[in-house]
Amino acid sequence: MASDELKNLYPFLHLQGQEPSTIEDLASSIEQKVALGLAEKERFFKEKANELVAVSQAIAAVYKNKQRMFAMGNGGSSCDAAHFAVEFQHPITTGRPALPAICLSTDTAFITAVANDVGIDQIFSRQVESLGSKGDGLIGFSTSGNSKNLIEAYRKAKEMGLTTIGLSGGDGGIMASSGLVDHCLVVQTDSIHRVQEVHLVCYHIIWDLVHTLLANHRGQI
Numbered sequence: 001m002a003s004d005e006l007k008n009l010y011p012f013l014h015l016q017g018q019e020p021s022t023i024e025d026l027a028s029s030i031e032q033k034v035a036l037g038l039a040e041k042e043r044f045f046k047e048k049a050n051e052l053v054a055v056s057q058a059i060a061a062v063y064k065n066k067q068r069m070f071a072m073g074n075g076g077s078s079c080d081a082a083h084f085a086v087e088f089q090h091p092i093t094t095g096r097p098a099l100p101a102i103c104l105s106t107d108t109a110f111i112t113a114v115a116n117d118v119g120i121d122q123i124f125s126r127q128v129e130s131l132g133s134k135g136d137g138l139i140g141f142s143t144s145g146n147s148k149n150l151i152e153a154y155r156k157a158k159e160m161g162l163t164t165i166g167l168s169g170g171d172g173g174i175m176a177s178s179g180l181v182d183h184c185l186v187v188q189t190d191s192i193h194r195v196q197e198v199h200l201v202c203y204h205i206i207w208d209l210v211h212t213l214l215a216n217h218r219g220q221i
Contacts, residue, residue: 033193040194041201044187052202055183056209058163062137063210064217068100070132070162072124072153073141076192078105080141080167080199087207096211102131104153124153134161142166143195145173145186154180167202169195 045052062069069088071081081103088101104127105111111123118126128138138157140150145168154164158180165183166175172186187198 036191037194037197040187040189040191041198044198045201045205048185051183051185052205053209055165055185056206056213058165058183059137059139059206060210060213062135062163063099063214065135067133067135067137068102069137069139070102070104070128071139071141072104072150074105074147074149076196077141077143077147077199078103080196080203081105081139083200084139084141084203084207087203088210091207091211093211097214099210104128121148121152124149125156128153128156128160128162132157132160132162135163137163137165139165139167140175140181141199142173142175143169143192145170145175145184147175150175151178151180154178167199 059069069085071084073079073081082105085101085103088099091098104124107127110127114120114123114126124140132138138153140147140154142150145166150166151174154166154175157164164181165185166181167185167187168175169187169192170190171188172184175181176184176186185202187195189195
């Protein structure tokens with residue numbers, strides 16, 4: 001039998017033969033969330049169009065020079081990093097070339113070894129150090145901009161001569177203020193979900209712009 005505590009948290013689960021009284025409220029909540037998401041996207045892309053172009057030009061320059069992109073993030077943002085990488089590695093549009101992009105969040109053995117032996121703050125910087133080279137690019141995803149392991153990776157990347165790019169939220173956090181990130185796109189909202197939604201659209205647009213910028217260089221990359 002369900003406890004009183006659970007019944008209080010989820011009363012609609014315990015209504016026998018009745019429609020939940022909250023259906024209309026939930027439907028209204030969906031409409032509100034969609035409206036907020038659309039408004040945030042519209043505001044961001046209106047304000048950040050030139051910055052998006054600059055980021056796309058920076059990534060296109062990496063590929064024109066026959067270098068690689070690396071992507072990183074924690075939690076849900078690690079999924080964005082993986083998604084970013086696969087978009088470039090496996091383009092779904094016919095005629096667009098596969099381009100090297102490596103997600104630094106997916107090597108479980110390496111990440112757990114470094115986290116265990118040195119500390120979680122070094123899980124990305126050690127990979128940048130071992131895999132990266134001058135002229136490569138590093139992009140990081142963070143809803144707060146304050147992930148220490150991303151900042152340490154940017155620090156190493158700048159030492160090595162990589163182009164650094166960040167997608168953040170809120171006020172941009174350390175990512176935006178550190179001076180370690182060449183291009184930082186900040187979604188200025190405290191809603192983690194809205195930040196992640198904008199990030200998703202953002203790197204899809206970046207992917208498209210990069211390929212547009214590389215159109216005259218196909219066969220040379």
